[in-house]
Amino acid sequence: MPYNHKKIDKKWQRIWGQKNTFKTQDFSKKPKFYILDMFPYPSGVGLHVGHPRGFVATDIYSRYKRIKGFNVLHPMGFDAFGLPAENYALKNKIHPEESVRKNIKRYREQLEIIGLDYDWSRTLSTTDPDYYKWTQWTFLQMFKKGLIYQSLEPINWCPKCKTGLANEDLEGDKCERCDTKIIKKPIKQWVIKITKYADRLLKDLEELNWPENIKELQRNWIGKSEGYVIEFKTNDKPVSVFTTRIDTLFGASYLAIAPEHELNKSSLIKNKKEVQKYVKKSLGKPDIERSQEKTGIQLKGIFANNPVNNEKIPVFTADYVLSYYGTGAVMAVPAHDQRDYEFSKKYNLKIKKVIKNDFQNKAFENFGILINSASFSGLESKKAQEKIAKLVKAEKKITYKLKDWVFSRQRYWGEPIPLIHCQKCGVVPEKNLPLKLPKVKSYQSTKTGESPLKNINSWVKIKCPNCQGPAERETNTMPQWAGSCWYYLRYIDNKNDKKLIDPRKERYWMPVDFYVGGAEHATRHLIYARFWHKFLYDIGIVSEKEPFLKLKSPGMISGTDGRKMSKRWGNVINPDQVIQEYGADAFRTYEMFMGPFNQETAWSDKAIKGIRRFLDKVYLLKEQKGKDIEKLFQKTIKKVTQDIEEFKFNTAVSALMILLNEMEKSRITKKNLKIFLILLHPFAPHLTCEIWEKKEFADNVFFQKWPEFKEIKEEKTKIIVQVNGKVRSLLEIDSGLEQIEVEKIALSKIEKWTTKERVKKIVFIKDKLINFVI
RNA sequence: GGGCAGGUGGUGAAAUUGGCAAACACGUUAGCCUUAGGAGCUAGUGCUGCAAAGCUUGUGGGUUCGAGUCCCACCCUGCCCACCA
Numbered sequence: 060m061p062y063n064h065k066k067i068d069k070k071w072q073r074i075w076g077q078k079n080t081f082k083t084q085d086f087s088k089k090p091k092f093y094i095l096d097m098f099p100y101p102s103g104v105g106l107h108v109g110h111p112r113g114f115v116a117t118d119i120y121s122r123y124k125r126i127k128g129f130n131v132l133h134p135m136g137f138d139a140f141g142l143p144a145e146n147y148a149l150k151n152k153i154h155p156e157e158s159v160r161k162n163i164k165r166y167r168e169q170l171e172i173i174g175l176d177y178d179w180s181r182t183l184s185t186t187d188p189d190y191y192k193w194t195q196w197t198f199l200q201m202f203k204k205g206l207i208y209q210s211l212e213p214i215n216w217c218p219k220c221k222t223g224l225a226n227e228d229l230e231g232d233k234c235e236r237c238d239t240k241i242i243k244k245p246i247k248q249w250v251i252k253i254t255k256y257a258d259r260l261l262k263d264l265e266e267l268n269w270p271e272n273i274k275e276l277q278r279n280w281i282g283k284s285e286g287y288v289i290e291f292k293t294n295d296k297p298v299s300v301f302t303t304r305i306d307t308l309f310g311a312s313y314l315a316i317a318p319e320h321e322l323n324k325s326s327l328i329k330n331k332k333e334v335q336k337y338v339k340k341s342l343g344k345p346d347i348e349r350s351q352e353k354t355g356i357q358l359k360g361i362f363a364n365n366p367v368n369n370e371k372i373p374v375f376t377a378d379y380v381l382s383y384y385g386t387g388a389v390m391a392v393p394a395h396d397q398r399d400y401e402f403s404k405k406y407n408l409k410i411k412k413v414i415k416n417d418f419q420n421k422a423f424e425n426f427g428i429l430i431n432s433a434s435f436s437g438l439e440s441k442k443a444q445e446k447i448a449k450l451v452k453a454e455k456k457i458t459y460k461l462k463d464w465v466f467s468r469q470r471y472w473g474e475p476i477p478l479i480h481c482q483k484c485g486v487v488p489e490k491n492l493p494l495k496l497p498k499v500k501s502y503q504s505t506k507t508g509e510s511p512l513k514n515i516n517s518w519v520k521i522k523c524p525n526c527q528g529p530a531e532r533e534t535n536t537m538p539q540w541a542g543s544c545w546y547y548l549r550y551i552d553n554k555n556d557k558k559l560i561d562p563r564k565e566r567y568w569m570p571v572d573f574y575v576g577g578a579e580h581a582t583r584h585l586i587y588a589r590f591w592h593k594f595l596y597d598i599g600i601v602s603e604k605e606p607f608l609k610l611k612s613p614g615m616i617s618g619t620d621g622r623k624m625s626k627r628w629g630n631v632i633n634p635d636q637v638i639q640e641y642g643a644d645a646f647r648t649y650e651m652f653m654g655p656f657n658q659e660t661a662w663s664d665k666a667i668k669g670i671r672r673f674l675d676k677v678y679l680l681k682e683q684k685g686k687d688i689e690k691l692f693q694k695t696i697k698k699v700t701q702d703i704e705e706f707k708f709n710t711a712v713s714a715l716m717i718l719l720n721e722m723e724k725s726r727i728t729k730k731n732l733k734i735f736l737i738l739l740h741p742f743a744p745h746l747t748c749e750i751w752e753k754k755e756f757a758d759n760v761f762f763q764k765w766p767e768f769k770e771i772k773e774e775k776t777k778i779i780v781q782v783n784g785k786v787r788s789l790l791e792i793d794s795g796l797e798q799i800e801v802e803k804i805a806l807s808k809i810e811k812w813t814t815k816e817r818v819k820k821i822v823f824i825k826d827k828l829i830n831f832v833i
Numbered sequence: 834g835g836g837c838a839g840g841u842g843g844u845g846a847a848a849u850u851g852g853c854a855a856a857c858a859c860g861u862u863a864g865c866c867u868u869a870g871g872a873g874c875u876a877g878u879g880c881u882g883c884a885a886a887g888c889u890u891g892u893g894g895g896u897u898c899g900a901g902u903c904c905c906a907c908c909c910u911g912c913c914c915a916c917c918a
Binding site: 060231271272273275276278279280282284286300301302303304315346347349350351353378379380381383384385388389390391392396397398399458459460578579581582615652653654655657658659660661663665666667668669670672673709710712713714716717720777779781783784785786789819820821822824827828830831832 | 834835836837838839844845846847852853856857858859860872897898899900911912913914915916917918
């Protein structure tokens with residue numbers, strides 16, 4: 060291999076470091092550009108080649124923007140609290156603080172040898188007390204604003220991790236982290252009222268320049284639906300139900316309530332024992348199990364009145380009804396809801412069609428024309444809804460699938476929740492932040508499932524800051540997602556110990572212009588962070604409603620076998636080894652060349668060799684005489700510029716290859732060589748810097764201007780000649796010729812296929828195509 | 834069950850958005866060079882065919898002078914959500 064990548068990579072990384080080349084100044088005459096990577100979670104195994112795909116892309120974009128004359132902020136940090144880090148530490152019998160420090164060091168080394176242009180002086184870790192001080196501070200602001208409440212409802216419990224999990228942390232009915240089947244367990248949890256922001260989270264999505272599929276995922280996650288709340292009178296307390304199909308009210312043949320519903324405790328129930336047994340059984344089941352087969356039990360002795368026709372209908376407790384959605388009770392319309400249909404079949408309940416249809420053996424769920432609905436028969440669903448609602452005095456209501464955010468974990472390795480429980484004063488916020496995580500030897504979960512912090516008496520038992528009476532600290536910690544909700548703000552002002560962020564700097568840098576990271580965060584990190592940001596906006600800490608203007612997600616890189624890279628398959632490829640063998644520039648350029656940025660692709664040990672060959676040839680380029688290829692140069696400048704802008708790096712690289720292949724056979728001037736190096740620089744920064752220096756070109760590659768391209772008019776043009784749409788010939792003629800002239804030339808070329816007489820019609824597009832239809 | 838993305842050579846892929854399908858690269862074949870080749874260079878390489886020529890973008894239909902691209906139906910793969918009333 061003609062160039063020594065090991066030497067060159069090291070040399071330039073050292074020079075960039077010594078000269079502080081990538082140090083970013085706050086404020087500048089240049090326009091600002093904030094480009095951000097989703098910061099990594101430093102696990103024990105280190106990065107595999109899939110992780111840096113996004114980092115390399117932002118690096119290319121960032122270097123491109125710098126050369127284009129922007130003041131670029133491109134920072135990197137680490138998200139290191141949470142279960143995986145704690146489990147890793149437990150397994151390896153070291154303290155998580157220790158393992159996290161080691162892992163971060165390793166990650167940073169791995170990132171540095173790729174030659175990324177981060178300003179490391181702005182780095183941060185979510186586990187650093189100077190950082191989580193402000194995570195805790197924001198939490199307390201939410202607490203003061205009444206956005207946080209305690210709840211004792213049954214939560215998803217992982218018996219192995221011994222912690223409560225939000226629905227988002229589940230994989231079906233299993234714990235996402237350890238694959239253990241979860242159970243329902245009532246535990247006192249802190250919960251954030253993210254649902255209060257549901258509408259804004261939904262509405263503000265519209266303005267964002269995000270991929271449509273990610274927006275759609277968020278919309279579905281928030282899950283807005285409009286309907287009505289109808290009150291059904293019973294012989295006990297009335298039951299409110301939520302429905303989106305009030306037009307089917309005449310078809311309601313029973314009420315179904317969730318096992319958690321109040322009415323289950325009614326004294327009028329005749330079969331109390333059975334009902335209680337059913338309720339108890341249901342509450343222990345995870346939701347998935349509840350969804351597998353529809354079961355229920357009638358509340359004997361209880362009846363409801365259908366408000367539209369006073370019909371007396373039975374009431375069932377059924378665990379297919381979810382307590383946390385709508386009102387926890389539904390009116391069942393078997394003819395028009397598949398779930399109710401199945402239930403009715405099983406328990407032999409009335410199935411009454413009220414929307415015209417020919418369906419048999421299943422429910423018809425579409426809108427349509429009402430039948431069997433007294434004076435409303437004949438109306439169309441939408442119209443009927445308003446009228447029926449008016450009649451039964453139903454209230455319009457908007458419901459969301461989004462649930463409040465269970466914010467506490469019964470674990471050691473997280474931000475301590477800065478609250479104090481006092482018998483007299485209730486819950487009191489901590490005054491001295493950061494509330495540091497105490498150092499302990501043993502941080503195993505307690506047998507009761509409570510946080511390990513519970514065992515540290517000296518930390519837990521304190522005096523109430525209000526009344527000086529005996530009080531206890533909250534021992535739950537925050538979930539893994541907490542720290543990543545606002546880290547992008549802290550890069551802007553990472554050493555500020557007075558404020559979360561200096562407002563002047565915030566106004567200068569925010570919002571993030573471009574955010575790049577995995578699509579798997581579409582519904583968790585990206586919703587939580589947007590929520591957190593909106594809260595900070597509401598209390599005047601930030602000036603923008605949305606944190607991330609533009610978003611792109613890299614496609615996964617799978618192993619050479621096409622399977623997801625994992626220890627289990629033994630197909631993990633380590634970037635260090637690849638860089639060792641082929642150099643950082645070949646690694647970077649190959650990751651961009653392998654396919655479209657947002658598409659999953661399998662790694663290939665062989666294909667990277669082509670990139671290395673390309674770079675070797677670049678290294679050997681020298682000024683020489685030959686034919687002029689100015690046109691191709693202009694075309695390539697245009698292509699590479701546009702492709703970088705659009706994150707189409709694969710075709711940008713291929714354009715550079717095409718240019719190089721031509722250059723080898725053509726005239727190369729000093730000017731052209733410089734342009735080529737500038738175009739290649741974002742992809743292969745080490746090599747281009749080296750060549751630039753070796754050729755004794757002035758200055759440095761990244762202090763150059765990005766080349767502008769000129770549109771060059773072609774004098775000659777190629778015209779496709781078709782007969783009946785099939786290509787039969789190709790003409791190379793002067794540009795701008797009119798149809799009559801082209802016809803003459805073209806006809807002589809296609810004598811084999813047709814004659815002038817047989818031509819019925821001619822389709823002509825100037826400078827492009829002529830098609831003879833016969 | 835719902836949503837989203839996708840289906841093009843032996844492989845990764847490209848196609849100016851309706852106008853030469855397969856650019857670029859990997860692999861491979863032949864030759865050169867070499868003591869050697871897991872180096873380099875030259876030429877070839879979608880399929881069928883000796884050739885002329887024909888065929889080819891998951892399947893079937895449609896629109897069009899012309900379809901990988903637009904429309905309809907279906908099949909397959911991947912990801913996400915999933916009793917959301």
